[in-house]
Amino acid sequence: MIPRPARTLALAALLAAAGGARAGVPNFTEVRQDHRPSETLLQDRHGEPLHRLRTDASARRGDWVPLAGISPALRQALVLSEDKRFHEHSGVDWRAVSAAAWANLWATRTRGASTLTMQLAGLLDDDLRLGTGGRSLRQKIGQAVMATRLEAGWRKDQILEAYLNLVPFRGELVGIDALSRTLFAKAPHGLQDTEAAIAAALVRAPNARPAAVAQRACGVLNAMREARGAGQADCTALDMQTELTLSRRAWPPSEGIAPHLARRLLAQRGEADAGQPLRSTLDAGLQRLALRTLQQQLRELRGRHVEDGAVIVLDNASGEVLAWVGSSGEMSRAAEVDGVTAPRQPGSTLKPLLYAQAIAERRLTAASLLDDSPAHLQTASGLYIPQNYDRRFKGWVSARTALAASLNVPAVRTLVMVSPDAFARQLEQLGIAPKEGGGYYGHSLALGSAEVTLLQLTNAYRALANNGRACPVRLQPGAAAPCTQALDAGAAFIVGDILADPNARARTFGTDSILATRFWTAVKTGTSKDMRDNWAVGWSQRYTVGVWVGNAGGEAMRDVSGTSGAAPVWAALMRHLHAHTPSRAPQPPAGLVRAGVRFAGGLEAAREEWFLPGTAQALFAIDTGAASVRPASASGLKDSQDQVPPRITAPQDGTLLALDPDIPPARQRLTLLAEAGGAPAGTLRWWIGAREIGRGVRAQWLPWPGRHVVQLRDAQGRVQDERRIEVRGAAVKPGAAPR
Incomplete structure (x- = not known):
């Protein structure tokens, strides 16, 4: 039987040889850039956050957090819990390997020799991910090989930063940002010792019962205090805190002041931009004011049965x-x-x-x-x-x-x-x-x-x-x-x-x-x-x-x-x-006329009025000899009728006609009437479908069953007005031929 030191040296040589190359290992910048939060952030025109909306239902990931933005307490707790010699080894902790029994070194229940770098390798390579039955011997060797490659190309702070942003914690929570905001209701830089101990305990047993997590967290907390020369922790209080923490869900899937626009813009964006912030034209200050002003007004309207606004x-x-x-x-x-x-x-x-x-x-x-x-x-x-x-x-x-x-x-x-x-x-x-x-x-x-x-x-x-x-x-x-x-x-x-x-x-x-x-x-x-x-x-x-x-x-x-x-x-x-910005009246477009007007009978006070070219007149009086709804009498524009567009006066839109089988079809003609306005009457054309059926302001049409669009066109074929009508047909009686 080969002595244990020899076996250790042989394994070391194998891994060293296999880990000599760095091909196929992503660099730190690529990993960080490929990170996609499960939330999409809507920003205003200046980049200020307006709304956060969850867009990935498979996992809950927050933003990538730089190592400087993560609590020092959590960094310490993680290293003490998972890899005490993290800053000493080169990817594989050979002291841990040599101290473990060969029979248990690669067993699925043994994690003592798995460094943070090896665990990160399992997070970066799908083939090395931990399955429900544990990792195979091939996967563990692959982990060790990739860990040595990572250590050769990455700095220690980059390895720790990537690990904390990629490690699954509990349930759907992945990465320290999602964990901190969901379970602790704060950013990662604000985690205290007890919170850091709970977070580190969840790495080892993400979905364990609260009591087991609390027991593990107490051990981590005591290790932290021992490293600082402090006394033992109060594990009873930590147990209660763990119970409360694991039941908290402080990070809602939608949060902010512009949810509707966020959803609208998300629906319009392509998948290639998934996870990237959405920049909008909104102004954050004005958005907040508009929402606050609307809510205040609706509160004042309480009791009048109104609760919504936009x-x-x-x-x-x-x-x-x-x-x-x-x-x-x-x-x-x-x-x-x-x-x-x-x-x-x-x-x-x-x-x-x-x-x-x-x-x-x-x-x-x-x-x-x-x-x-x-x-x-x-x-x-x-x-x-x-x-x-x-x-x-x-x-x-x-x-x-x-x-x-x-x-x-x-x-x-x-x-x-x-x-x-x-x-x-x-x-x-x-x-x-x-x-x-x-x-x-x-x-x-x-x-x-x-x-x-x-x-x-x-x-x-x-x-x-x-x-x-x-x-x-x-x-x-x-x-x-x-x-x-x-x-x-x-x-x-x-x-x-x-x-x-x-x-x-x-x-x-x-x-x-x-x-x-x-x-x-x-x-x-x-x-x-x-x-x-x-x-x-x-x-x-x-x-x-x-x-x-x-x-x-x-x-x-x-x-x-x-x-x-x-x-x-x-x-x-x-x-x-316009608190600090003036608003002045617009300048009139070229051609408008401003003229004084009077109203007969003192209907309204005399004033100056704006007119389109050719429509100005000084006196407005009631024309009692004409119908009140006709343009000339209603407006007093008798002199400007040459500028009024032609329009159909009969039939009315939506007219329903029914052919009578007892009357010869030739006697059931429909009269079409129009007002020429400013157009010469002889230039008007009546069209129904693809056929011209008459000219002038009056025409006769022999209806046929179906739905039709009656159009009045000018000499150039431009539609001036149209009506939609329906003709319902009936079989013509024998012998009732047209005469």
């Missing part, structure tokens, strides 16, 4: 999102719902976009008179009777007053001029895409019956701030996306001027409402049907701010108006944004 702040020029608050957080029973992207009815906040389109099409000016009186509008689904918020009517008012004071009936009359389908197309150009066509909502579209998101609505208002240019928002640093001219620049300016006019909104909101700021702002509030949603959206020279309050479940609020719900949050954020 806020978004956009930079007008760049489109960068500076704040994104998706919910009220702990105050909400549906905190996971993102109120910024959840579709809701916008109420009166669509009115500025409607009036802007009517002004751009020269159907109205800011001084045009609209009749705020009871209206009964025949629609395909029945009689539509719009009402104002206060159930009162103001009579004849200017478009400026109607919009600023948020009168409903004039808005509906304006939509009659524009048509629901045309307004729906305008909304789509501004980035708001209703689920259905304009005909589906009918005239109620003027009052916000179509659902939109806070993000879409706020960015559409940003288009008003940017002279009608619609541009995508930006959530991360990078090049800006191209913009489109979605609305006439002059019309956008005029609407902004109206929404910034405190005197114009006085009839509804008074002269000293929360909407009036000491610097230039344009703002509109809105409340949806049954008080389910309340909005305040507006812009300054540099920023556009949108606020929604309500209930994520759709329950109605109680006694919450436009100025008492979302508006206080909007006003507080605007005051903060």
Whole structure:
């Protein structure tokens, strides 16, 4: 039998020969760079942490912690517990090997000769990982070989740092950062002696019962105290601390102030960037203020059955999102719902976009008179009777007053001029895409019956701030996306001027409402049907701010108006944004005309008003000889009809026709009617599907069963207006041939 010293020397020679090469061993920098936390960190525009979100369900790993950021007590406890001669050996502790019996040296139950470097080798190489049945002899020899290679290429501090960041501790916890934050609720640099002893004990027995961990930790703690020349530890107190520690879960999977944006950006990123921090355009200070202001306002609204809200702040020029608050957080029973992207009815906040389109099409000016009186509008689904918020009517008012004071009936009359389908197309150009066509909502579209998101609505208002240019928002640093001219620049300016006019909104909101700021702002509030949603959206020279309050479940609020719900949050954020930055009124686009106007009968005080080129007039009076909803009588623009786009007046969108089998088909023709506006009547073309079926402002069409799109085109083939109708067929009786 070979003597023990000889066996030891032979094994040493074998390992030394096998460990001479360093090929295949990763270097320290590669290992550190390949580390991927199980959490993804959302950062603001300056790199400040905003939110942490777990993205790897297989294990819980924190950030890579440098050795200098790890408690000296833990470093000492680990070395005393796992590898007392760590700083003396070269990967394999030959004194431990020679002191162990050969029969137990490579046994699966023996760990006394396994150094920290050997254990690290098992963590770095999947083939050397510890299995449920222990390591085989081949794996242990491989561990020793790789350990000598690691020691030849790595420093001792690098080995210890890598080990502490890669070692499994308990359950799914891997690495010292995850362990410290979960079980001790602190960063690794703050671990004290008893905590370090518990952590070191978990290395040897990660999933042991608390009593066994406490017993092992007591031994480690006593070894630490002995090395310092101190007395024995109180193991009874340590036992209680271990029990409490192992039951703690202080590191939630999601933590921070921007969970909704974090999830949105995570869904957009590629797998190659997994684990890397997400840099956003948010401003951490503004994000915290927006969340705090929203929560404070909702606390003040307690008792009015409202618990949710959302806020978004956009930079007008760049489109960068500076704040994104998706919910009220702990105050909400549906905190996971993102109120910024959840579709809701916008109420009166669509009115500025409607009036802007009517002004751009020269159907109205800011001084045009609209009749705020009871209206009964025949629609395909029945009689539509719009009402104002206060159930009162103001009579004849200017478009400026109607919009600023948020009168409903004039808005509906304006939509009659524009048509629901045309307004729906305008909304789509501004980035708001209703689920259905304009005909589906009918005239109620003027009052916000179509659902939109806070993000879409706020960015559409940003288009008003940017002279009608619609541009995508930006959530991360990078090049800006191209913009489109979605609305006439002059019309956008005029609407902004109206929404910034405190005197114009006085009839509804008074002269000293929360909407009036000491610097230039344009703002509109809105409340949806049954008080389910309340909005305040507006812009300054540099920023556009949108606020929604309500209930994520759709329950109605109680006694919450436009100025008492979302508006206080909007006003507080605007005051903060412009505490040290002025906001001046925008310069009018080229071509706009500012002229004095008077109103016959003293309907409103004389003033100066902005006009698009060719629409200015000095006197506005009531035309009592025409229908109140026709463009000429409603706006007084008889001299500018040459600039009004053509539109279909019959049939109405959504018309349903049924062919009668008793009537010859040739006698069942449908009359198509249009208003030429500024276009020569002879240039208009009627198209149904791929066929031209007539010309001029009037045409006859022989219907056939099916769903059809009736289009009115100009001489160049451009669609000016369209209607969707359905014809339901019936078999023609024998002998009923056309005559």
